[in-house]
Amino acid sequence: MASDSPKQHWSTAEEEIMEATYRALLKHGYADLSISRIADELDKSKAAIYYHYDTKDDLLVAFLEFAVDRFEETIETETGDEPPEDLEHVIEKLLPLQPDEEQRQLQAVLVGLRSQAVTNEVFREQFTQIDERLAATVRSIVERGIDDDTFRDVDPSRVAEHILATVNGAMYGRVTTDRKSAAAAARVSLASYIDSELRCRS
Template sequence: MGDTSRFAAATEDDTRAAIMRATYDALTSHGYANLTIQRIGDEFEKSKSLLYHHYDGKDDLLVDFLRFMLEHWEAKAECREEQDPRARLEALLDRVAGVELDEETAAFTAAMEELRGQAPHDAAYREQFTEHDRALRERFAEIIAAGIDEGSFHNVDPARAAEFLLTTVNGVRIQRVTRDDAGGVAATRAELDEYLDARLYRGDA
């Protein structure tokens, strides 16, 4: 169960990757509030005792899960360097702020926002989400700078534009999981696309 493609690079004897896969599946199925070590163990193909051997409890495991997901995301982002900046930016936005999500991705997104909700009260979660936001902000800035260098983007401040995109994306994520309708997400993405056309993309490139 679950999209295990993100773990495809792991070898069969990679215990950490197997635990992360089980955590992903359990988190997608049950969300944070209903997640337990037992439910993660139910998705784990090896001995459940390994979970307790490697982690002190659910939150310790989930913090490592966030770390693992960031490592995966950064490695996957490096594989897209051959695309032109506009294609890279739009692919990234579709990935992190797409209007339509399949059921599994929507469930995982909701669970991740539940985890983000722990950050104000837990320094370990806060540290991981700070790193996730840093990585996404830096990726936006790198793409924008590349577009400016090749002449396809206007000469904006990459850091400021990246911060704006990050804030918008995080708003989309929150709206997606706290509203019963998708209107807010669709409207925000449409306005974001208009911003990119007017503010960032050069029509004569």
């Protein structure tokens, strides 16, 4: 949808490994993840995983791509032709106003993985692609809104980067502090920004 790159095709075996990785990450966190623990979730041997991925880092980089593929597929299904509602929906998916336990753990896992990108080039390239794809998803909704006159003639790239930075920063704060209401406050202000800065009054 938002990306020009060809859609990654995941084999059934790879998808099963990715699902097992997701469960293992939620259960053990990023720091305590091992191929053994993923194999336990998969109910197969470690060799079955190493047949597809040479190292744990290879597997985790693939997992991040899998997660973004899934995210884009969901967004494609769940958004339609109402740019303001579609934008709100993407923001809620990225930064739930009231995250449940699974969403909280996933966010902690993502912050752990992203911290590797400070020093690890392969993780850095993957997070570069992730942010590119997420920004493109937001941008395409803003462009759609400008085309159908629900949004003003703003700069879609800048607005997309602003929204992505706010969402990433609020999520980052939620995972690394005990400030319970800060992320929700940022989201409410972001929604009011979208309402006042983007929406046309007809």
